[in-house]
Amino acid sequence: MSRITRRDFLKFTGGAGAASTLGMLGISSTAHAAKHGNMGAHVVVVGGGFGGATCAKYLKRAGINVTLIEPSTKFVTCPFSNYVLGGTHKIENITHSYDALRNSGVKVVRDTVTDIDAAGKSVKLKGGKTLKYDRLVVSPGIDFKWDAIKGYSEQASQKMPHAWKAGPQTLLLRKQLENMKDGGTFILVAPPNPFRCPPGPYERASMVAYYLKNHKPKSKVLILDPKDAFSKQGLFQDGWKKLYGNMIEWVPGKAGGKVSAVDTKTMTVTGELDKFKGAVVNVIPAQTAGSIALKAGLANESGFCPVDPKTFESKIHKGIHVIGDSSIAGALPKSGFAANSEAKMCASAIAAMIKGEPIADVSFVNTCYSLIAPNYGISVAGVYRVTEKGIADVPGAGGVSPKEATDTFREEEAKYALGWYASITADTWG
Ligand SMILES: Cc1cc2nc3c(=O)[nH]c(=O)nc-3n(C[C@H](O)[C@H](O)[C@H](O)COP(=O)(O)OP(=O)(O)OC[C@H]3O[C@@H](n4cnc5c(N)ncnc54)[C@H](O)[C@@H]3O)c2cc1C
CATH class of the missing domain: 3.50.50.60 (FAD/NAD(P)-binding domain)
Structure with missing residues (x-):
């Protein structure tokens, strides 16, 4: 891949990716969505991390009644937490509130889901309440073995x-x-x-x-x-x-x-x-899907959850979608960027299902930046689509940083990493 193409690609996925993916989803306006289908449907989202918060936000934008369950008052991102260890960032720099999601109309409930009743379509909360849902999105991240x-x-x-x-x-x-x-x-x-x-x-x-x-x-x-x-x-x-x-x-x-x-x-x-x-x-121990996904019987023997690659609906329990680190998403890595990308595709599919519309063809993007020092960045980027074998790389799209590069190039990649973080966190919690 030539340097120009690669840089343009990184700018697209790191900066403008969110906006263009949204346009592609066709869920740009509440007014449009409200004209169609069963808009009284209620979607519950478990987990307010990269996958869950993004999905809740985009479901709401599609005019859907959505409740997000998350035990923490604020979310601290794993991305950039290594820089807190390195001393270049403070924990406050990587902490995000749910205020913007609340203000956009998502009902954010501070609680933990303790049980999922797939047949009865309800979730039980630690606080004692039971919530009914028409569709459930599960994005609890990982747990440890x-x-x-x-x-x-x-x-x-x-x-x-x-x-x-x-x-x-x-x-x-x-x-x-x-x-x-x-x-x-x-x-x-x-x-x-x-x-x-x-x-x-x-x-x-x-x-x-x-x-x-x-x-x-x-x-x-x-x-x-x-x-x-x-x-x-x-x-x-x-x-x-x-x-x-x-x-x-x-x-x-x-x-x-x-x-x-x-x-x-x-x-x-x-x-x-x-x-x-x-x-x-x-x-850093071996990992599984988040424990609630295991408890709900959503995982297979691998410890992660098999899903339909187009909708992220569980292959085990209908009506439940699993996104983010807990899902088995083919060639997509377990990353915040991938979780955000999956969340939008999942929101689009759920909106289509609720409105009785056809489910659009989807593609996914991911870029993972890493800093080796504050002014020395490297990255790997990919574009993915659904094939007969599941989610696969689009050949020739993406790639890794060149092996030979000037100090300026590495410095620029470090700057792109900062831009990526600002853009993905704004897209998820902003
Ligand atoms: C050190 C480190 C660096 C990383 N750097 C990057 C990076 O640079 N770029 C990148 O793209 N990715 C990065 N990642 C990966 C990224 O953090 C994860 O892939 C991403 O957080 C996955 O999103 P998720 O929604 O699946 O889970 P999470 O973001 O972990 O969110 C899960 C949420 O679910 C909640 N939850 C769990 N169980 C329940 C329950 N029973 N009821 C209610 N809520 C529940 C949790 O409280 C949590 O808020 C990094 C990870 C690490 C560890």
Whole structure:
């Protein structure tokens, strides 16, 4: 892909993508939607993250009566949480309120869904209420397989944080980094596939190294990985060498990187060949769909939820749509951008179903930016469409940043990352 085309593409997906996707959805005006179909239908959305908040917003724009259930008063994004660890951002910079959604007419209920009755079409809330729905959207993100590593548990995450759901865990890990002595080792235990944000662990290692280089330069970052390859690997490794010398070491599965046990008392991590002692240990456990999706029987043996790729309606329970990280979405990665894109397609499909209109053909976009340092950005971008085999890459569309690039090019990509964040969060919660 030529440089001009790629840059134009990134600008499109990062900046104007939201608006053009909306036009494509044909849900641009409430007035239009209100003329058609059963507009008294009620859609309940579970989870106010990237998928759920976007879906609620676009359903409302289509004139549909929508209730969003979310336990938090504000949402802290995982995207850019690695920069809080690196010290370039504060948690407030990545925290978003639900006020704009409320003001647009979405009924936002602060509660947790504890049960889904697929046959009776209702959800039970922790607060005691039961809500009826005509269609349900489930976007609860991920949960962890706590027992996948011996010695690790929810309680152990207070000593060895995962920080894979942003908020208190991010702040805890940041505090541990600040308290770490110069010369210590930061151990990052990477998760097996599939997991949310494929480049995320490696971006985290980069931003931790950025902080350590500037404040504790004798320290090391050790990544213990059960996998033998990772997203944007060559670009990350080139960047690490250039910016941090030998500070970051990656141990792949084939070299004994798979961790079988941790001990929070001794701060040790057991790999296949060695035991390692960390000053700070960040364990990112294996993942599943959000626990409510598992409890509702929406997941298959993979731990994630099979869906119709055109509508995101569950292949297990009709009338329930699963989007975002919890869904099995073919070639689409588990990313905030993908969740936002899926949410719009799902909102469009639900609006069509309610109005009795045909469901439009859909395509999806995703760009994942990663910063190796605040002025050194890299990205991977893709366009996807529904094929007979499910959601697949559109050949020739997207790609990764060039291996050889000037410092200015990397700096520009870092700026695009900031633009992407501003645009996607405004599209989701704004
Ligand atoms: C460190 C890190 C960096 C990342 N960087 C990027 C990036 O740069 N770009 C990118 O595109 N993606 C990135 N991601 C991935 C992105 O965060 C996820 O893919 C995205 O959040 C998925 O959206 P979702 O709606 O599925 O889940 P979430 O955004 O996690 O939202 C789930 C919501 O559901 C709520 N919920 C859960 N259970 C219930 C229940 N029972 N009742 C009610 N509510 C419930 C939760 O409280 C939560 O608010 C990153 C992830 C990590 C960990």
